[in-house]
Amino acid sequence: MSKHKGFVPVGLREKKERFDCIGMAFVGSIGVASGASARVGAAVGARTNGCGTACAITPALGLTRCRTVRGSAHSRSVAKKAWVVSAAVEPTAQVGLVGLAVMGQNLALNIAEKGFDIAVYNRSYEKTKDTVARAERESLSDKLKGYESVDDFIAALQKPRKIIMLVKAGAPVDATIATLKDKLEPGDMIIDGGNEWYTNTERRGKEMEEKQIAYIGMGVSGGEEGARYGPSMMPGGPKEAYSFIEPIVTKVAAQVNDGPCVTYIGPGGAGNYVKMVHNGIEYGDMQLIGEAYDVLSTIGGLSADQLASTFADWNKGMLDSFLVEITAKIMAQKDTLLNDGSALVSKILDKSGSKGTGMWTMEEAVRRAVPAPTIMAALEARYLSALKDERIEAAKVLKGPEPANAKEKLTVSQEQLVSDVQAALYASKICSYAQGMNLIRTAANENGWELDLGEIARIWKGGCIIRAKFLDRIKAAYVKDSKLPSLLVDPDFAKELESAQAAWRNVVSLAVQSGIAVPAMSGSISYYDTYRRATLPSSQMVQAQRDFFGSHTYQRTDTNGVYHTRWSSDGVTETM
Known part of the structure; x- marks a missing residue:
C-alpha cells in the first residue's frame, strides 16, 4: 500500500478501469472536419459503454471520447459536458515536456533519442515549432510530437500521464501547474526539472496530493550539453511515483562506470535541495579556478597559451573535472571579433552574474549553522564583481600592493608556482565539497530524509557541472563510513590535505602580499585550520x-x- 496517501498509482487491477476509451463511432458523416486538428466544440450525444465508462460522441468527426465514471448518476449527466479534443490526437506519448527553452528543448530531444515517444508543449508556440523542426533535422520526428494546445498535449499522453516541466522557478511554475492540474487525473504526475526552492516543491506536493496527483522535484544538471546528451538528475518526492519515471530517466541520464547518473534522492523537496547544494559547490569550484587563473597570470606571468596547456595538463590528473576541462578551452579561445590573436577571456567584462541558487545555499547554511566559507566567499566575490563602477573609483583612492607589480614578489620558478597552485586548488576543492556535503547531511537529519551521500556523489560523476574524477573517492569515503562527520577527516583526504598545505599556504600568502584577493582559497584554508584546532x-x-x-x-x-x-x-x- 502506498505511504503517499494522495498518490494513486496505476496498478494492474485499476489499469483497465482508468484508461480512456478513444475510438471511432462512425456515427453520421465524418467528412465534415476541416483538418486533422479540428476541435470538437461540444458533445452532441453521450452514452456509457459496458465497462462503466461515459462516452461523448461527435457524429461530425466520428470521434468517441470516453472517461471512467463512478456510478450511473454521473453517467446520465455526461451529455451536459463539453469535450475539447483534437480528432487526430491519440495517447501515444510515454512522457510529456512543458517549457522549451534551451534546457527543455535539449532534454526533450535526449528523451526522444533514447527511444521514448514524447509530446512537447510551450506557451509560445514558436518554440514548439522550433523544437519539432530540430527533431526533424536530427531524425527524431517519429518520436517527438509538438502540440499547440494544452488539451491536445494532455490527450497525447499515455496514462498515468508523466509531465516534465522546465520553466523558470517561482511564479511561472505555479502558473504552469495551474494550466495543467485541472486537466489531469488521479495517478498522473508532474515533474519539475528546474532549479526550484525546495520548500516551494514541498508546498506544491501537498497541493497536488489533494488531487491525487504526484509531484516530483527533480534537479537537472549539465547545462545545454548535459540536457541533450545525458545530465545528472536528482529526483525527490513520492517514491512510488518515481518508479514510473525511473525507466525513462535511467536511460536519459549520463552513464558512468557504475551506472546512470540518477537516483531517487528522497521525499518532499530533497531532490531540489541536493541540486541547490550542488550549485553552491559549483560556485565555490568556479571561484577557486578563477583565483588560480588570476595568480598564475598576474603573479606567474603565464600567457594564455601557457595557461591553456597548464589547465589541460591538470585535467589529466587529480584535478580531472568538467570545469577544469572547459577552463583549458576558454584559455585557448582567441578573440574572433578583433581577430588579433588575443585571448577572448581578457576582453570579458569582469562582472559575474548569478541566478539565486548560490544565495539559497548560503541562506540554508546560515539557517542550519553549517560553516561554508568557501561557498560564501564565492558568492560574495560575484557580488563584489558586480560593483564595477564603484571599484573603478575605489582604485583611484585605496592604496596597497599593485597586482601589476606582483611578478616582482615571485621568489620561486614559474614551474614551482604552477605546482603550488595546483595543490592549493585541489585542497580548496576538497573543503568546498566537504562544506556542501555537510549541509546536505544536516538538512537530511533535520527534515527526516534518509539520504545516501555516497550515492549522491556517484550521480555527480557524470553529466553535471561539478563532475570530477575525485568524486569516486568521495563516494568511497561515505561508503566506508556513512556517518563521516566531514570529508576532511577521512584518512585518505586528510593525508592529501596535509601534503598540500605547504603549497596551499604559500599561494595564499603570495596572493595577499601581492594585493590579489583569493577569498575562496583563503576561506578554505581558514576552514581547514579552524576545524583542525582543538582550542579557539x-x-x-x-x-x-x-x-x-x-x-x-x-x-x-x-x-x-x-x-x-x-x-x-x-x-x-x-x-x-
Whole structure:
C-alpha cells in the first residue's frame, strides 16, 4: 500500500478501469472536419459503454471520447459536458515536456533519442515549432510530437500521464501547474526539472496530493550539453511515483562506470535541495579556478597559451573535472571579433552574474549553522564583481600592493608556482565539497530524509557541472563510513590535505602580499585550520564579550556547568 496517501498509482487491477476509451463511432458523416486538428466544440450525444465508462460522441468527426465514471448518476449527466479534443490526437506519448527553452528543448530531444515517444508543449508556440523542426533535422520526428494546445498535449499522453516541466522557478511554475492540474487525473504526475526552492516543491506536493496527483522535484544538471546528451538528475518526492519515471530517466541520464547518473534522492523537496547544494559547490569550484587563473597570470606571468596547456595538463590528473576541462578551452579561445590573436577571456567584462541558487545555499547554511566559507566567499566575490563602477573609483583612492607589480614578489620558478597552485586548488576543492556535503547531511537529519551521500556523489560523476574524477573517492569515503562527520577527516583526504598545505599556504600568502584577493582559497584554508584546532582563543574572547554585555553566560574548560561573571561590578562568577 502506498505511504503517499494522495498518490494513486496505476496498478494492474485499476489499469483497465482508468484508461480512456478513444475510438471511432462512425456515427453520421465524418467528412465534415476541416483538418486533422479540428476541435470538437461540444458533445452532441453521450452514452456509457459496458465497462462503466461515459462516452461523448461527435457524429461530425466520428470521434468517441470516453472517461471512467463512478456510478450511473454521473453517467446520465455526461451529455451536459463539453469535450475539447483534437480528432487526430491519440495517447501515444510515454512522457510529456512543458517549457522549451534551451534546457527543455535539449532534454526533450535526449528523451526522444533514447527511444521514448514524447509530446512537447510551450506557451509560445514558436518554440514548439522550433523544437519539432530540430527533431526533424536530427531524425527524431517519429518520436517527438509538438502540440499547440494544452488539451491536445494532455490527450497525447499515455496514462498515468508523466509531465516534465522546465520553466523558470517561482511564479511561472505555479502558473504552469495551474494550466495543467485541472486537466489531469488521479495517478498522473508532474515533474519539475528546474532549479526550484525546495520548500516551494514541498508546498506544491501537498497541493497536488489533494488531487491525487504526484509531484516530483527533480534537479537537472549539465547545462545545454548535459540536457541533450545525458545530465545528472536528482529526483525527490513520492517514491512510488518515481518508479514510473525511473525507466525513462535511467536511460536519459549520463552513464558512468557504475551506472546512470540518477537516483531517487528522497521525499518532499530533497531532490531540489541536493541540486541547490550542488550549485553552491559549483560556485565555490568556479571561484577557486578563477583565483588560480588570476595568480598564475598576474603573479606567474603565464600567457594564455601557457595557461591553456597548464589547465589541460591538470585535467589529466587529480584535478580531472568538467570545469577544469572547459577552463583549458576558454584559455585557448582567441578573440574572433578583433581577430588579433588575443585571448577572448581578457576582453570579458569582469562582472559575474548569478541566478539565486548560490544565495539559497548560503541562506540554508546560515539557517542550519553549517560553516561554508568557501561557498560564501564565492558568492560574495560575484557580488563584489558586480560593483564595477564603484571599484573603478575605489582604485583611484585605496592604496596597497599593485597586482601589476606582483611578478616582482615571485621568489620561486614559474614551474614551482604552477605546482603550488595546483595543490592549493585541489585542497580548496576538497573543503568546498566537504562544506556542501555537510549541509546536505544536516538538512537530511533535520527534515527526516534518509539520504545516501555516497550515492549522491556517484550521480555527480557524470553529466553535471561539478563532475570530477575525485568524486569516486568521495563516494568511497561515505561508503566506508556513512556517518563521516566531514570529508576532511577521512584518512585518505586528510593525508592529501596535509601534503598540500605547504603549497596551499604559500599561494595564499603570495596572493595577499601581492594585493590579489583569493577569498575562496583563503576561506578554505581558514576552514581547514579552524576545524583542525582543538582550542579557539578567538571564540573564548567572543563568548566572554557576550557574557560581559548581555549576560549570555558561558561554560568552562575545567569543569561542568554554566556560569556568569559580573564583569563590570565586583567580578564575582556565579553558577547558573
